[in-house]
Amino acid sequence: MSTLQSAPALGTHPAGGSLPSRAETREQLSKATYDLLVIGGGILGISVAWHASQSGLRVALVDGGDFAGATSSASSKLLHGGLRYLQTGAVRLVAENHFERRAVSTQVAPHLANPLTFYLPVHRGGPHGAAKLGAGVFAYSALSAFGDGVGHVISPARARRAVPELRTDNLKAVAVYGDDQMNDARMALMTVRAAVESGATVLNHAEVTGLRFTRGRVTGAELRDRMDGAEFGVDARLVLNATGPWVDHLRTMEDAGAAPSIRLSKGAHLVLRRTAPWKAALATPIDKYRITFALPWEDMLLLGTTDEEYEGDPGEVAVTERDIHQILDEASLSVRDQQLSRDLITYSFAGLRVLPGGPGDTTKAKRETVVTEGRGGMLSVAGGKWTTFRHIGRMVMNKLAALPGHPLGDNVEPISQLPKKLPLPGISNPNAVAHRLLIDGGGSGPSMAPDTARHLARHYGSLSFDVVRLANERPELAARIHPDAPEIWAQVVYARDHEWAETADDVLRRRTTLTIRGLATDEIRGGVEDLLARRS
Numbered sequence: 004m005s006t007l008q009s010a011p012a013l014g015t016h017p018a019g020g021s022l023p024s025r026a027e028t029r030e031q032l033s034k035a036t037y038d039l040l041v042i043g044g045g046i047l048g049i050s051v052a053w054h055a056s057q058s059g060l061r062v063a064l065v066d067g068g069d070f071a072g073a074t075s076s077a078s079s080k081l082l083h084g085g086l087r088y089l090q091t092g093a094v095r096l097v098a099e100n101h102f103e104r105r106a107v108s109t110q111v112a113p114h115l116a117n118p119l120t121f122y123l124p125v126h127r128g129g130p131h132g133a134a135k136l137g138a139g140v141f142a143y144s145a146l147s148a149f150g151d152g153v154g155h156v157i158s159p160a161r162a163r164r165a166v167p168e169l170r171t172d173n174l175k176a177v178a179v180y181g182d183d184q185m186n187d188a189r190m191a192l193m194t195v196r197a198a199v200e201s202g203a204t205v206l207n208h209a210e211v212t213g214l215r216f217t218r219g220r221v222t223g224a225e226l227r228d229r230m231d232g233a234e235f236g237v238d239a240r241l242v243l244n245a246t247g248p249w250v251d252h253l254r255t256m257e258d259a260g261a262a263p264s265i266r267l268s269k270g271a272h273l274v275l276r277r278t279a280p281w282k283a284a285l286a287t288p289i290d291k292y293r294i295t296f297a298l299p300w301e302d303m304l305l306l307g308t309t310d311e312e313y314e315g316d317p318g319e320v321a322v323t324e325r326d327i328h329q330i331l332d333e334a335s336l337s338v339r340d341q342q343l344s345r346d347l348i349t350y351s352f353a354g355l356r357v358l359p360g361g362p363g364d365t366t367k368a369k370r371e372t373v374v375t376e377g378r379g380g381m382l383s384v385a386g387g388k389w390t391t392f393r394h395i396g397r398m399v400m401n402k403l404a405a406l407p408g409h410p411l412g413d414n415v416e417p418i419s420q421l422p423k424k425l426p427l428p429g430i431s432n433p434n435a436v437a438h439r440l441l442i443d444g445g446g447s448g449p450s451m452a453p454d455t456a457r458h459l460a461r462h463y464g465s466l467s468f469d470v471v472r473l474a475n476e477r478p479e480l481a482a483r484i485h486p487d488a489p490e491i492w493a494q495v496v497y498a499r500d501h502e503w504a505e506t507a508d509d510v511l512r513r514r515t516t517l518t519i520r521g522l523a524t525d526e527i528r529g530g531v532e533d534l535l536a537r538r539s
Contacts, residue, residue: 042253049071050393059414274351297338494515499535
């Protein structure tokens with residue numbers, strides 16, 4: 004039986020029109036002089052572009068690949084306070100992380116973040132005792148004002164009822180606390196959309212081939228559109244290098260003698276099919292500093308992560324056989340063998356953490372954001388955590404506004420004067436959206452499967468109705484892309500027309516979950532490429 008419904012014969016545009024063409028965007032970028040050019044479309048660059056646009060600046064954002072195409076879509080998919088930081092005495096940091104986590108999950112993007120209960124197994128002979136972990140999770144929950152309940156300790160038997168695949172051998176107790184999780188690629192895309200709605204001009208798959216200089220100062224960049232080879236340039240009063248693992252590469256374009264400023268740590272993950280329902284995640288201590296996760300995510304199980312120094316080409320980072328062995332071996336401390344069969348693995352991915360340069364073990368390095376200025380006046384920003392992406396955007400904007408000589412001008416709206424918790428597009432109660440979709444499919448179209456309704460609500464929020472409108476207008480777009488996944492063909496057209504999807508990987512890996520589920524067959528990839536080629 005074919006896994007692919009035939010690709011729809013015609014792509015349609017939702018009400019309100021589609022994005023400008025790449026040629027139109029290039030022309031716009033070439034003709035204007037921007038206040039700020041952000042190079043790098045990971046979550047850090049996206050957040051700065053969003054906050055800068057909100058401050059009244061004319062902002063351009065470009066990336067050589069897709070938005071969130073590298074590290075920002077290769078995270079552990081968590082919004083968390085950072086339980087492990089408590090043992091180093093970083094109480095204020097944990098409280099600040101909790102504030103940002105709860106702001107995102109309850110007010111900024113409740114449609115994209117999900118509360119998640121965590122179980123912290125306490126093993127005989129393990130690195131931490133039950134009393135210590137019990138006190139730790141209580142303090143952790145107190146620092147979030149008990150917004151996720153009170154941290155406590157439960158018996159292995161009780162924990163096993165929520166996580167059937169929990170290994171109870173040598174298990175003394177289980178400490179319980181709460182955090183949140185997300186689909187990182189979808190969260191990043193919604194933040195790009197927020198930046199554009201605030202006035203930013205954005206273009207993905209546009210690589211920087213050189214920098215523009217005026218009297219020794221960096222005043223723009225030369226670019227090449229990787230989709231058709233077109234070359235163009237962008238002028239800006241200030242250029243921000245937010246290229247993550249590639250930050251030093253761009254710095255050498257500004258100054259060939261620039262010394263390395265960062266080091267990289269690789270984090271690898273595995274995705275597996277689940278053998279049973281999971282109602283909680285596992286956070287298993289490996290040693291005093293490291294925790295390995297087993298996370299129910301997108302109806303699958305996410306395992307990881309590793310933490311080792313990486314010195315190769317950032318574009319070549321990949322999961323190795325050694326990584327797979329380590330992840331499965333560490334997971335086996337708390338997860339039963341039948342859930343860890345290699346036959347269940349559907350996907351693996353690796354990302355690079357950007358850490359401040361210097362000696363020492365990467366597992367003990369601070370996950371801090373560092374902003375530096377080069378000889379040509381280009382600002383470079385690197386490092387940080389997904390959880391605090393809004394805080395990082397605000398912090399960088401404050402630094403840009405305070406630069407000597409005020410290169411951004413004197414009319415920048417102070418960050419302190421902006422709304423504290425601007426919501427991301429589609430903000431809504433996802434349960435209410437899913438209920439509405441189940442009632443009427445968003446309109447007069449065909450009925451919708453419950454898993455598809457939940458999926459749309461949790462990935463688009465109220466924008467789900469725009470996706471479903473496509474399916475109502477052309478019923479063939481309501482068909483599942485693959486029978487074992489909740490996505491429908493309307494999402495491909497929507498990604499093409501409203502979410503800057505240019506390649507099959509943009510759609511299958513980051514706008515949907517098909518690649519991660521191991522369902523991106525050649526037939527499906529061909530159907531997606533066919534739809535992408537039918538732009539109006």
